[in-house]
Amino acid sequence: MDLTFGSDVLGAVLTGSRARGTATDHSDLDLVVVVAEQSTPWRHDVRTAALDQVTCTVEALADTSTTWQRYAYRGAQVLLDRLDGQITALVERQATPTAAEAAEWARAGLDAYVNQLYRAVKSRRDGFPEAARLDEMESIPWLLATVFALHGRLRPYNKYLDWELATYPLSPFWTAELQPAKVAGGALRLFPAVAELARERGHGDVLDAWGFDLALISSAAG
Incomplete structure (x- = not known):
């Protein structure tokens, strides 16, 4: 699957079983694409048997108030970080409670x-x-x-x-x-x-x- 990203994409994060090394024959790619701005904080772009992709803003990725979704970032792999480590830090923050x-x-x-x-x-x-x-x-x-x-x-x-x-x-x-x-x-x-x-x-x-x-x-x- 082609995972090249346009210039508007600031970060990309692989989550789910493929990031954790626990994938089965039925596992899809769980992908979070991070952009600077969009009309909603989160947008579900693709949901197929092969790919589950959501796009969010940097601000949305920094929001840790929704507790149930934070474990998704435990063991996640940052595939792209065009903010000099900021995307990586935000992913780690999601996965790590204070x-x-x-x-x-x-x-x-x-x-x-x-x-x-x-x-x-x-x-x-x-x-x-x-x-x-x-x-x-x-x-x-x-x-x-x-x-x-x-x-x-x-x-x-x-x-x-x-x-x-x-x-x-x-x-x-x-x-x-x-x-x-x-x-x-x-x-x-x-x-x-x-x-x-x-x-x-x-x-x-x-x-x-x-x-x-x-x-x-x-x-x-x-």
Whole structure:
């Protein structure tokens, strides 16, 4: 595929599985093309089986307020940077939370994780095992968001969780426990370890705000 760029293009960034080396026979090219100006911050130009291309302004690439899309830049390859490293720096900024961002996400994720576990424990206690299982499953995204944020990191997309842990491992404990096959059934079991990590990072007040309910979760996590 021809990836030559006109003079109006300031940068080009390859994202997705081809950038990370995890492509399959079904993988397309995920390409972000950066220009100085256009009528909208983001424009989806091509969406085919072979190429998914969006065009954005430099200002849009610098905007980190939309958290869900930021992991797209983890492991991205900058194919073109006509701004003397600025495009590369903006891609790195998207993929790397600040300490303040990570702390904010950790606190929000931790509270949501505890909330879902509390619902699961109550459902199981009250004789609703199917509801409890669903509640515990719903806690897994919050578990992942919390643990990665407590390590100053973005939560990976599920598809790239294996890649993230292999490429940028956490401690041996967390790298092992967050493997997809293991974490999928370990949301409640991992609560004591998450709570310990959160307290080490200074977020014990989020846990303590749950009062007696925290003991109920801890007892069920056993």
